Amino acid sequence: MTRPGDRLHAFASRVCSNKTMYRLVDPLIADLQFEHAEMLARGERWRARLATMRAIVALARVLVAADGAFRRIGLAALGSTALLVMALSMVPLLALLTGAYSAMPIAAADVLLLLVYFTPVALAVVTPAGVAFGVLIVCRRPSDARHMRVPLALLVVAASALACVLFLYVAPIASAAFRDLARPIGGELRVNVNGSVGYRFEQQEKWAWLFATAVLTLFAASAAAAATRRRAWLRAAAGIASLLYMFLYLPAGMLAFERLIPVPLAVWLPNIAYVAMTIALVRFNPATRSLSL
Protein backbone atom coordinates (compact mmCIF):
# COMPACT_ATOMS: atom_id res chain seq x y z
CA MET A 1 0.00 0.00 0.00
CA THR A 2 1.31 3.45 -0.89
CA ARG A 3 1.29 5.83 2.06
CA PRO A 4 0.88 9.60 1.62
CA GLY A 5 4.28 11.13 1.13
CA ASP A 6 5.92 7.99 -0.27
CA ARG A 7 6.20 9.52 -3.75
CA LEU A 8 7.39 12.82 -2.28
CA HIS A 9 10.02 10.88 -0.35
CA ALA A 10 11.13 9.01 -3.48
CA PHE A 11 11.39 12.29 -5.43
CA ALA A 12 13.30 14.04 -2.64
CA SER A 13 15.74 11.14 -2.33
CA ARG A 14 16.73 11.74 -5.97
CA VAL A 15 17.61 15.41 -5.52
CA CYS A 16 18.72 15.64 -1.87
CA SER A 17 21.80 14.45 -0.05
CA ASN A 18 21.51 11.68 2.57
CA LYS A 19 22.10 14.28 5.28
CA THR A 20 19.21 16.47 4.06
CA MET A 21 16.97 13.42 3.78
CA TYR A 22 17.80 12.25 7.31
CA ARG A 23 17.54 15.63 9.01
CA LEU A 24 14.78 17.41 7.10
CA VAL A 25 12.77 15.31 4.68
CA ASP A 26 12.29 12.14 6.76
CA PRO A 27 10.86 13.98 9.82
CA LEU A 28 8.52 16.02 7.58
CA ILE A 29 7.18 12.96 5.75
CA ALA A 30 6.93 10.92 8.98
CA ASP A 31 4.85 13.68 10.60
CA LEU A 32 2.65 13.83 7.50
CA GLN A 33 2.03 10.06 7.53
CA PHE A 34 1.07 10.06 11.21
CA GLU A 35 -1.15 13.14 10.83
CA HIS A 36 -2.81 11.63 7.73
CA ALA A 37 -3.50 8.32 9.51
CA GLU A 38 -4.95 10.12 12.55
CA MET A 39 -7.25 12.21 10.37
CA LEU A 40 -8.45 9.18 8.42
CA ALA A 41 -9.13 7.37 11.70
CA ARG A 42 -11.36 10.29 12.71
CA GLY A 43 -13.10 10.16 9.31
CA GLU A 44 -11.68 13.52 8.18
CA ARG A 45 -10.85 12.61 4.59
CA TRP A 46 -10.77 16.15 3.21
CA ARG A 47 -8.60 17.42 6.04
CA ALA A 48 -6.23 14.51 5.37
CA ARG A 49 -5.98 15.50 1.70
CA LEU A 50 -5.43 19.12 2.67
CA ALA A 51 -2.65 18.04 5.05
CA THR A 52 -0.95 16.17 2.18
CA MET A 53 -1.11 19.28 -0.02
CA ARG A 54 0.30 21.41 2.78
CA ALA A 55 3.12 18.91 3.22
CA ILE A 56 3.99 19.20 -0.50
CA VAL A 57 4.29 22.98 -0.12
CA ALA A 58 6.32 22.51 3.07
CA LEU A 59 8.66 20.08 1.31
CA ALA A 60 9.23 22.60 -1.50
CA ARG A 61 10.10 25.25 1.08
CA VAL A 62 12.38 22.82 2.94
CA LEU A 63 14.24 21.95 -0.28
CA VAL A 64 14.73 25.61 -1.14
CA ALA A 65 15.72 26.59 2.42
CA ALA A 66 18.03 23.59 2.85
CA ASP A 67 19.95 24.30 -0.30
CA GLY A 68 21.53 27.73 -0.03
CA ALA A 69 22.77 27.47 -3.63
CA PHE A 70 19.23 27.08 -4.99
CA ARG A 71 18.07 30.13 -3.07
CA ARG A 72 21.06 32.23 -4.18
CA ILE A 73 20.78 31.28 -7.86
CA GLY A 74 16.99 31.63 -7.75
CA LEU A 75 17.15 35.10 -6.23
CA ALA A 76 19.90 36.24 -8.61
CA ALA A 77 17.96 34.89 -11.63
CA LEU A 78 14.72 36.46 -10.39
CA GLY A 79 16.38 39.84 -9.83
CA SER A 80 18.12 39.79 -13.22
CA THR A 81 14.92 38.76 -14.99
CA ALA A 82 12.91 41.51 -13.27
CA LEU A 83 15.51 44.12 -14.26
CA LEU A 84 15.55 42.91 -17.87
CA VAL A 85 11.72 42.89 -18.06
CA MET A 86 11.67 46.48 -16.78
CA ALA A 87 14.36 47.51 -19.27
CA LEU A 88 12.58 45.81 -22.18
CA SER A 89 9.20 47.25 -21.18
CA MET A 90 10.67 50.73 -21.42
CA VAL A 91 11.34 50.25 -25.16
CA PRO A 92 7.71 50.47 -26.41
CA LEU A 93 6.93 53.19 -23.88
CA LEU A 94 9.87 55.32 -24.99
CA ALA A 95 8.99 54.64 -28.62
CA LEU A 96 5.43 55.85 -28.00
CA LEU A 97 6.62 58.93 -26.16
CA THR A 98 9.04 59.89 -28.92
CA GLY A 99 6.44 59.30 -31.62
CA ALA A 100 8.31 56.45 -33.29
CA TYR A 101 5.06 54.46 -33.53
CA SER A 102 3.24 56.97 -35.72
CA ALA A 103 1.88 54.10 -37.83
CA MET A 104 0.55 52.42 -34.70
CA PRO A 105 -1.27 55.10 -32.74
CA ILE A 106 -2.30 54.16 -29.24
CA ALA A 107 -4.21 56.53 -27.00
CA ALA A 108 -2.31 57.85 -23.99
CA ALA A 109 -4.87 56.25 -21.68
CA ASP A 110 -4.06 52.83 -23.13
CA VAL A 111 -0.33 53.01 -22.39
CA LEU A 112 -0.81 51.15 -19.11
CA LEU A 113 -2.79 48.45 -20.92
CA LEU A 114 0.01 48.22 -23.48
CA LEU A 115 2.43 47.61 -20.64
CA VAL A 116 0.16 44.91 -19.17
CA TYR A 117 0.00 43.11 -22.53
CA PHE A 118 3.70 43.52 -23.20
CA THR A 119 4.98 42.25 -19.82
CA PRO A 120 4.18 38.51 -20.25
CA VAL A 121 5.82 38.52 -23.68
CA ALA A 122 8.84 40.39 -22.29
CA LEU A 123 9.04 37.94 -19.38
CA ALA A 124 9.02 34.97 -21.75
CA VAL A 125 11.75 36.57 -23.89
CA VAL A 126 14.13 37.64 -21.11
CA THR A 127 13.79 34.67 -18.71
CA PRO A 128 16.62 32.67 -20.40
CA ALA A 129 19.00 35.64 -20.21
CA GLY A 130 17.88 36.35 -16.62
CA VAL A 131 18.68 32.78 -15.55
CA ALA A 132 22.04 32.95 -17.33
CA PHE A 133 22.83 36.21 -15.51
CA GLY A 134 21.89 34.54 -12.23
CA VAL A 135 24.32 31.70 -12.95
CA LEU A 136 27.12 34.13 -13.83
CA ILE A 137 26.50 36.20 -10.69
CA VAL A 138 26.39 33.25 -8.26
CA CYS A 139 29.02 30.92 -9.76
CA ARG A 140 32.05 32.93 -8.66
CA ARG A 141 34.60 30.11 -8.64
CA PRO A 142 35.28 27.71 -11.53
CA SER A 143 34.15 24.74 -9.38
CA ASP A 144 30.80 26.35 -8.41
CA ALA A 145 29.04 25.38 -11.64
CA ARG A 146 29.85 21.71 -11.04
CA HIS A 147 28.82 21.79 -7.37
CA MET A 148 25.56 23.55 -8.16
CA ARG A 149 24.41 21.27 -10.96
CA VAL A 150 21.31 20.01 -9.08
CA PRO A 151 19.94 23.48 -8.21
CA LEU A 152 20.85 24.61 -11.74
CA ALA A 153 18.91 21.70 -13.25
CA LEU A 154 15.90 22.45 -11.00
CA LEU A 155 16.05 26.12 -11.97
CA VAL A 156 16.19 25.27 -15.69
CA VAL A 157 13.15 22.98 -15.33
CA ALA A 158 11.20 25.67 -13.43
CA ALA A 159 12.17 28.48 -15.84
CA SER A 160 11.45 26.32 -18.92
CA ALA A 161 8.02 25.40 -17.49
CA LEU A 162 7.32 29.12 -16.96
CA ALA A 163 8.46 29.92 -20.51
CA CYS A 164 6.28 27.08 -21.84
CA VAL A 165 3.16 28.47 -20.15
CA LEU A 166 3.96 32.05 -21.21
CA PHE A 167 4.82 31.25 -24.84
CA LEU A 168 2.08 28.72 -25.55
CA TYR A 169 -0.83 30.15 -23.55
CA VAL A 170 -0.27 33.69 -22.24
CA ALA A 171 1.74 35.38 -25.02
CA PRO A 172 -0.78 34.61 -27.85
CA ILE A 173 -3.61 36.11 -25.79
CA ALA A 174 -1.50 39.13 -24.85
CA SER A 175 -0.42 39.64 -28.50
CA ALA A 176 -4.04 39.46 -29.71
CA ALA A 177 -5.08 41.99 -27.07
CA PHE A 178 -2.15 44.21 -28.10
CA ARG A 179 -3.36 44.15 -31.74
CA ASP A 180 -6.95 44.86 -30.71
CA LEU A 181 -5.71 47.86 -28.78
CA ALA A 182 -4.18 49.40 -31.91
CA ARG A 183 -6.86 48.41 -34.45
CA PRO A 184 -9.91 50.50 -33.40
CA ILE A 185 -8.02 53.76 -33.66
CA GLY A 186 -6.73 53.35 -37.16
CA GLY A 187 -3.37 51.69 -36.56
CA GLU A 188 -2.49 48.49 -38.36
CA LEU A 189 -0.02 45.98 -37.12
CA ARG A 190 1.69 43.72 -39.56
CA VAL A 191 0.32 40.23 -38.95
CA ASN A 192 2.02 37.36 -40.73
CA VAL A 193 -0.30 35.74 -43.27
CA ASN A 194 -1.02 32.07 -42.72
CA GLY A 195 1.53 29.97 -44.66
CA SER A 196 4.02 32.78 -45.24
CA VAL A 197 7.67 32.59 -44.20
CA GLY A 198 6.96 34.99 -41.33
CA TYR A 199 4.06 32.86 -40.13
CA ARG A 200 6.13 29.66 -40.23
CA PHE A 201 9.00 31.41 -38.46
CA GLU A 202 6.65 32.69 -35.76
CA GLN A 203 5.08 29.27 -35.26
CA GLN A 204 8.41 27.45 -34.96
CA GLU A 205 10.19 30.19 -33.04
CA LYS A 206 8.32 29.53 -29.77
CA TRP A 207 9.49 25.90 -29.71
CA ALA A 208 13.11 27.02 -30.08
CA TRP A 209 12.58 29.54 -27.26
CA LEU A 210 11.46 26.74 -24.92
CA PHE A 211 14.99 25.34 -25.05
CA ALA A 212 16.59 28.76 -24.68
CA THR A 213 16.80 28.59 -20.88
CA ALA A 214 18.60 25.24 -20.91
CA VAL A 215 20.95 26.35 -23.70
CA LEU A 216 21.85 29.69 -22.08
CA THR A 217 22.22 28.14 -18.60
CA LEU A 218 24.67 25.57 -19.96
CA PHE A 219 26.52 28.33 -21.80
CA ALA A 220 26.68 30.55 -18.68
CA ALA A 221 27.74 27.65 -16.44
CA SER A 222 30.52 26.64 -18.82
CA ALA A 223 31.68 30.28 -19.07
CA ALA A 224 31.60 30.66 -15.27
CA ALA A 225 33.60 27.45 -14.92
CA ALA A 226 36.21 28.79 -17.33
CA ALA A 227 36.36 32.27 -15.79
CA THR A 228 39.48 31.99 -13.65
CA ARG A 229 41.10 35.10 -12.16
CA ARG A 230 43.12 35.66 -15.33
CA ARG A 231 40.06 35.20 -17.50
CA ALA A 232 37.62 37.34 -15.49
CA TRP A 233 36.61 39.07 -18.74
CA LEU A 234 35.00 35.82 -19.82
CA ARG A 235 32.21 36.33 -17.27
CA ALA A 236 31.40 39.80 -18.63
CA ALA A 237 31.64 38.54 -22.22
CA ALA A 238 29.25 35.67 -21.42
CA GLY A 239 26.83 38.15 -19.83
CA ILE A 240 26.81 40.31 -22.97
CA ALA A 241 26.50 37.21 -25.16
CA SER A 242 23.51 36.01 -23.10
CA LEU A 243 21.86 39.37 -23.63
CA LEU A 244 22.57 39.26 -27.38
CA TYR A 245 20.87 35.85 -27.68
CA MET A 246 17.39 37.36 -27.79
CA PHE A 247 18.39 39.73 -30.60
CA LEU A 248 19.88 36.94 -32.73
CA TYR A 249 16.40 35.94 -33.85
CA LEU A 250 16.20 39.17 -35.88
CA PRO A 251 19.11 38.44 -38.29
CA ALA A 252 18.12 34.77 -38.34
CA GLY A 253 14.61 35.80 -39.36
CA MET A 254 15.98 38.12 -42.04
CA LEU A 255 17.99 35.25 -43.53
CA ALA A 256 14.80 33.17 -43.66
CA PHE A 257 12.76 36.02 -45.19
CA GLU A 258 15.40 36.43 -47.89
CA ARG A 259 15.16 32.65 -48.43
CA LEU A 260 18.90 32.29 -47.89
CA ILE A 261 18.37 29.52 -45.34
CA PRO A 262 15.36 27.30 -44.58
CA VAL A 263 12.98 28.47 -41.81
CA PRO A 264 13.70 25.56 -39.39
CA LEU A 265 17.44 26.25 -39.59
CA ALA A 266 16.88 29.99 -39.05
CA VAL A 267 14.69 29.32 -36.04
CA TRP A 268 17.19 26.99 -34.38
CA LEU A 269 20.30 28.95 -35.45
CA PRO A 270 20.71 30.88 -32.14
CA ASN A 271 20.40 27.67 -30.10
CA ILE A 272 22.86 25.87 -32.41
CA ALA A 273 25.33 28.77 -32.15
CA TYR A 274 25.23 28.83 -28.34
CA VAL A 275 25.46 25.06 -28.01
CA ALA A 276 28.54 25.22 -30.28
CA MET A 277 30.06 27.96 -28.10
CA THR A 278 29.32 25.90 -24.97
CA ILE A 279 31.00 22.83 -26.46
CA ALA A 280 33.98 24.99 -27.43
CA LEU A 281 34.26 26.36 -23.89
CA VAL A 282 34.07 22.90 -22.35
CA ARG A 283 36.34 21.08 -24.82
CA PHE A 284 39.10 23.56 -25.42
CA ASN A 285 39.45 24.99 -21.93
CA PRO A 286 41.32 22.82 -19.41
CA ALA A 287 39.39 24.31 -16.51
CA THR A 288 36.05 23.14 -17.91
CA ARG A 289 36.96 19.68 -19.12
CA SER A 290 35.59 18.14 -15.92
CA LEU A 291 32.28 20.02 -16.15
CA SER A 292 29.57 17.38 -15.85
CA LEU A 293 26.37 19.36 -16.17
Add this chain to the structure above:
Amino acid sequence: MGTAERSLPRLSAKEQLILELLIGRRNAMYGLELVGSSRGRLKRGTVYVTLARMEDKGLVTSRHQDAPPGDGGLLRRLYQPTALARRLVQVHAQLTKLLPELAR
Protein backbone atom coordinates in the same frame (compact mmCIF):
# COMPACT_ATOMS: atom_id res chain seq x y z
CA MET B 1 36.07 37.29 27.65
CA GLY B 2 36.71 33.53 27.50
CA THR B 3 36.43 31.34 24.44
CA ALA B 4 33.31 29.60 25.76
CA GLU B 5 31.56 32.92 26.27
CA ARG B 6 32.59 34.18 22.84
CA SER B 7 31.20 31.07 21.17
CA LEU B 8 27.87 31.25 23.01
CA PRO B 9 25.31 30.54 20.27
CA ARG B 10 22.96 33.31 19.27
CA LEU B 11 19.23 32.69 19.37
CA SER B 12 16.89 33.83 16.63
CA ALA B 13 13.26 34.59 17.50
CA LYS B 14 12.14 31.25 16.05
CA GLU B 15 14.82 29.32 17.91
CA GLN B 16 13.87 30.99 21.17
CA LEU B 17 10.21 30.17 20.57
CA ILE B 18 11.02 26.52 19.87
CA LEU B 19 13.13 26.28 23.03
CA GLU B 20 10.40 27.88 25.12
CA LEU B 21 7.87 25.38 23.74
CA LEU B 22 10.18 22.42 24.33
CA ILE B 23 11.15 23.51 27.87
CA GLY B 24 7.54 24.37 28.70
CA ARG B 25 6.24 20.97 27.61
CA ARG B 26 8.99 18.98 29.42
CA ASN B 27 8.46 16.02 27.05
CA ALA B 28 10.18 15.67 23.71
CA MET B 29 8.09 17.01 20.82
CA TYR B 30 7.95 16.31 17.10
CA GLY B 31 8.05 19.00 14.41
CA LEU B 32 4.34 19.15 13.62
CA GLU B 33 3.52 19.25 17.34
CA LEU B 34 5.72 22.34 17.66
CA VAL B 35 3.90 23.95 14.72
CA GLY B 36 0.54 23.23 16.35
CA SER B 37 1.65 24.52 19.77
CA SER B 38 3.07 27.75 18.35
CA ARG B 39 -0.39 29.06 17.33
CA GLY B 40 0.69 30.00 13.83
CA ARG B 41 4.08 31.45 14.69
CA LEU B 42 5.94 28.44 13.29
CA LYS B 43 5.33 26.99 9.81
CA ARG B 44 5.74 23.45 8.53
CA GLY B 45 8.15 24.58 5.83
CA THR B 46 10.60 26.21 8.24
CA VAL B 47 10.36 24.29 11.51
CA TYR B 48 12.44 21.31 10.32
CA VAL B 49 15.18 23.56 8.90
CA THR B 50 15.28 25.55 12.16
CA LEU B 51 15.42 22.35 14.24
CA ALA B 52 18.28 21.00 12.11
CA ARG B 53 20.19 24.26 12.57
CA MET B 54 19.55 24.14 16.32
CA GLU B 55 20.87 20.58 16.41
CA ASP B 56 24.06 21.82 14.74
CA LYS B 57 24.38 24.52 17.39
CA GLY B 58 23.95 21.95 20.15
CA LEU B 59 20.65 23.41 21.36
CA VAL B 60 18.46 20.36 20.75
CA THR B 61 18.97 16.63 20.44
CA SER B 62 16.74 14.31 18.48
CA ARG B 63 15.81 10.65 18.53
CA HIS B 64 13.33 8.46 16.71
CA GLN B 65 10.03 7.66 18.32
CA ASP B 66 10.19 4.33 20.19
CA ALA B 67 6.90 2.82 19.04
CA PRO B 68 7.12 1.82 15.37
CA PRO B 69 4.04 2.53 13.26
CA GLY B 70 1.85 -0.44 12.39
CA ASP B 71 2.24 -0.15 8.62
CA GLY B 72 6.02 0.25 8.56
CA GLY B 73 6.10 3.94 7.66
CA LEU B 74 8.83 6.40 8.59
CA LEU B 75 9.60 6.95 12.27
CA ARG B 76 8.74 10.26 13.83
CA ARG B 77 11.64 12.32 15.09
CA LEU B 78 11.36 13.73 18.61
CA TYR B 79 13.30 16.79 19.73
CA GLN B 80 14.32 17.86 23.23
CA PRO B 81 16.41 20.76 24.54
CA THR B 82 19.98 20.30 25.75
CA ALA B 83 21.35 21.62 29.04
CA LEU B 84 23.10 24.39 27.06
CA ALA B 85 19.78 25.47 25.57
CA ARG B 86 18.11 25.55 28.99
CA ARG B 87 20.93 27.71 30.34
CA LEU B 88 20.79 29.96 27.28
CA VAL B 89 17.06 30.54 27.70
CA GLN B 90 17.64 31.40 31.38
CA VAL B 91 20.38 33.87 30.44
CA HIS B 92 18.13 35.43 27.76
CA ALA B 93 15.31 35.78 30.29
CA GLN B 94 17.62 37.41 32.83
CA LEU B 95 19.01 39.78 30.21
CA THR B 96 15.52 40.74 29.10
CA LYS B 97 14.73 41.68 32.71
CA LEU B 98 18.03 43.48 33.27
CA LEU B 99 18.19 45.56 30.09
CA PRO B 100 15.33 47.99 30.91
CA GLU B 101 16.86 48.58 34.38
CA LEU B 102 20.30 49.26 32.88
CA ALA B 103 18.79 51.64 30.36
CA ARG B 104 17.38 53.88 33.13
